[in-house]
Amino acid sequence: MxxxxxxxxxxxxxxxxxxxxxxxxxxxxxxxxxxxxxxxxxxxxxxxxxxxxxxxxxxxxxxxxxxxxxxxxxxxxxxxxxxxxxxxxxxxxxxxxxxxxxxxxxxxxxxxxxxxxxxxxxxxxxxxxxxxxxxxxxxxxxxxxxxxxxxxxxxxxxxxxxxxxxxxxxxPWLLRTISVATGTRVQSFCDTIRSRDGRCVISGKKAVRAYLDIWTGFEAAHVFPLAYEGHWTQNDYGRWITIPPQSGGTISSVQNGMLLDCTIHQLFDTYCLSINPDDNYKIVYFTVDGENLAGKYLDQQFRDDPQRPIDQLLRWHFRQAVLANMRGAGEPTFEHDFPPGSDIVGDILGGPKAGERMEFELFSRLAAQVECNVSSA
Structure with a gap:
């Protein structure tokens, strides 16, 4: 050598x-x-x-x-x-x-x-x-x-x-955890994403009960997390959005979301899976591929949809996934399955990046209810 x-x-x-x-x-x-x-x-x-x-x-x-x-x-x-x-x-x-x-x-x-x-x-x-x-x-x-x-x-x-x-x-790597928030802003975003996609856009799995208004197993995911709206605003990422929502700020645009199977959603939010928009929208796994999707591509229906997530945000997520999984020893992973009676706050405070995680959990819930314009650390 x-x-x-x-x-x-x-x-x-x-x-x-x-x-x-x-x-x-x-x-x-x-x-x-x-x-x-x-x-x-x-x-x-x-x-x-x-x-x-x-x-x-x-x-x-x-x-x-x-x-x-x-x-x-x-x-x-x-x-x-x-x-x-x-x-x-x-x-x-x-x-x-x-x-x-x-x-x-x-x-x-x-x-x-x-x-x-x-x-x-x-x-x-x-x-x-x-x-x-x-x-x-x-x-x-x-x-x-x-x-x-x-x-x-x-x-x-x-x-x-x-x-x-x-x-x-x-x-910087923006910490994300598996946390599904509810609120008026999230519901409006969710309804719009469901109406557009009707399936998991990564796996292709159809929401076959959608006509009954049953969406069990499917979740509307933000590409750029709602908890970091301050970061979004500070860096003017909203300039990429061409379809603003009726209310809630540009971060709640349909162009910042997609419908995902709940397992795929967890993998996406934790940066274990991402989409490379610069390689024909290839699905990239950074962990064991239990869904047999790694190396496949998003379908033509996704690519042709004028309301689909914009490339700039998919590219941002892909960069974050590379940094989280490949830099040094990689970023920490977090427990999210807390049985009833668990000391959730104590477990978070005793784990890695406790301050950042508590902040993310707080702002996730707050931003689901009201539009926030504060900076995220």
Missing amino acids: SSSPAAHSSSSDSGSSQPNTPPLRLENIIEEHHKATLPHSADALPHDAQLHSVDALPYVADALPHHPADISSPSNLPQISTTTMAPNNRSRGRDVHIYDINDPSTVLGGLLLTNGVTNTNFYSMVEILFLFQSDFELRDEGDARIEKDDNPLRPGSYYIHAAKPFLINDE
Whole structure:
């Protein structure tokens, strides 16, 4: 295996930084991207994911570093914390592992491989996970260069060869839990989604009892969560909406929702499943595919519907899924099945990211009742 970074790149989307290039905001990446990869350069970083300075603290999954990171050397890139305890993150079961060739003993991330993930898809995921200042390529354990093509990705270890040091993308991950809120805003949204879809748009399962107004097993899902309406407003995501709802703000538009089977809804809300709008609306699983859907595509009925969820929001969700499942050890997963008499608040406060989870639960319920314009942390 070569120990020197490769100067040649397999991707034309990742170039050297230009000093006079204006910063590229995350919402512009989501809005304007039309390829299977998401470009990054040192001067074209997504919003909320700025290049770390020498005195900045790098992202490390669920760990607070004690010393500033010096980015002048690849050996000082953020390290992934390890533990002897059973993980509550998403690293369990991974069969794809990502390394920097200059530090081949430190795992930077990984993937539980499912059907449909190609080499091209993997390159696009890597470009979401890391911020590159130069061209890069991926090589396998035998030092063979991985082509950017439609061949299926194989399990194994992959090494990033880059001419310059790169950083782990610290773009924020917006925590979501399995929590079905009720309220006047949600009911109006739900009725509109049911009327448009009449089926789970991911699995294709028909709501055969809909004519009796029985929707058992089906739920209207927000692509961008209602609990983060403050974030939505602050970043002006409503500018993408062309079909505003009669009431409730642009986040409640039919273009921010779809009808899902209840199991699919849980997988979607926890970022275990997503849709890649830049690969013909491919269904991508980041966990074990118990529904036999990984690698399939949303049907033509979905694509042709002028009221369907917009690509910008599907792209936002896909980026979040990549960050949640592949960055470092992955983000934590949460218990949601609380039997009667359980100390729900105590369990939440004793678990990971307790403050963020409590905030999400609060704003989910509040936003279901009234329009909120406060910022979410």
